Amino acid sequence: MNQAFQPDLDAYLERIRYTDPVAPDLRTLNGIVSAHVAEIPFENLDILLGRPISVAHHDVERKLVHERRGGYCFEQNTLLHGILQHIGFDVTPISGRVMYQKPLDPLPSRTHLFLLVTLDGGDWLVDVGVGGLSPTSALRLVLDHVQSTPLERRRIVSEGAWRGLDLRAPDAVLYHQALIGDVWENVAQFTLEKMHPIDVELANWYTSTHPGSHFKDRLTVARSYPGGRKTLLNREFKLRSPGGEVTSRTLGSDREILHVLATEFGLDFPAHSRFDCPGLVQSV
Numbered sequence: 001m002n003q004a005f006q007p008d009l010d011a012y013l014e015r016i017r018y019t020d021p022v023a024p025d026l027r028t029l030n031g032i033v034s035a036h037v038a039e040i041p042f043e044n045l046d047i048l049l050g051r052p053i054s055v056a057h058h059d060v061e062r063k064l065v066h067e068r069r070g071g072y073c074f075e076q077n078t079l080l081h082g083i084l085q086h087i088g089f090d091v092t093p094i095s096g097r098v099m100y101q102k103p104l105d106p107l108p109s110r111t112h113l114f115l116l117v118t119l120d121g122g123d124w125l126v127d128v129g130v131g132g133l134s135p136t137s138a139l140r141l142v143l144d145h146v147q148s149t150p151l152e153r154r155r156i157v158s159e160g161a162w163r164g165l166d167l168r169a170p171d172a173v174l175y176h177q178a179l180i181g182d183v184w185e186n187v188a189q190f191t192l193e194k195m196h197p198i199d200v201e202l203a204n205w206y207t208s209t210h211p212g213s214h215f216k217d218r219l220t221v222a223r224s225y226p227g228g229r230k231t232l233l234n235r236e237f238k239l240r241s242p243g244g245e246v247t248s249r250t251l252g253s254d255r256e257i258l259h260v261l262a263t264e265f266g267l268d269f270p271a272h273s274r275f276d277c278p279g280l281v282q283s284v
Contacts, residue, residue, distance in 0.1 A: 007083050098111075114188070141156060217279055
């Protein structure tokens with residue numbers, strides 16, 4: 001990640017409709033996170049269109065801010081990393097494994113990027129790139145404490161003997177969990193290991209191009225809104241309330257998909273656009 005990057009802060013704040021003053025404090029951090037996940041959708045559509053995914057700061061800013069598109073974790077959190085640094089926050093990129101609805105065996109690859117923000121002597125986790133479960137506020141890095149957010153309740157728990165990154169047992173890990181209905185669901189597993197730029201490049205290349213990447217075989221889009229979350233997985237469009245209640249409908253045609261992308265997620269594509277993936281074929 002390019003430390004010399006100077007983002008267009010005004011354009012970014014306009015993109016996420018954030019109008020309050022900004023400063024390196026918790027109020028600003030939570031406000032930006034909440035606005036970001038509401039206005040910049042999580043999506044993998046360029047992958048399905050056969051377009052390369054760049055994680056260079058200027059390319060990410062051009063796509064997500066100026067072209068008013070969305071992206072996945074490497075794009076979303078790269079953009080936010082540059083914005084928060086520019087405001088004056090102490091930010092470290094962190095690697096993890098997305099665990100939602102995935103088994104522990106086999107273990108998913110460590111191909112997730114999120115952020116650690118150190119503020120007033122405490123550490124906070126920020127993740128605007130974990131799809132339909134992206135937290136709508138920063139999470140305090142404390143163990144076994146239920147934290148309220150504008151949507152779901154969250155917590156950080158440990159597995160194994162955890163006494164910090166340097167003193168942990170070799171197999172000790174942390175889990176970010178969200179309360180969905182009455183079940184604590186794993187969202188991501190991590191160890192607070194820093195994700196260096198070369199690791200971001202490699203993981204992004206794998207995630208966007210490898211035939212085994214799940215981003216190659218399904219269409220996935222998500223954003224939050226004040227009353228809950230909107231998601232589109234292949235042809236299933238869902239609205240989920242903070243309590244976990246879900247309403248859904250199946251989109252029967254490509255035209256319907258394009259209409260929902262435009263009206264529900266603010267993603268406009270030409271009428272001839274077609275997203276090539278097995279998930280869309282199988283769900284017909």
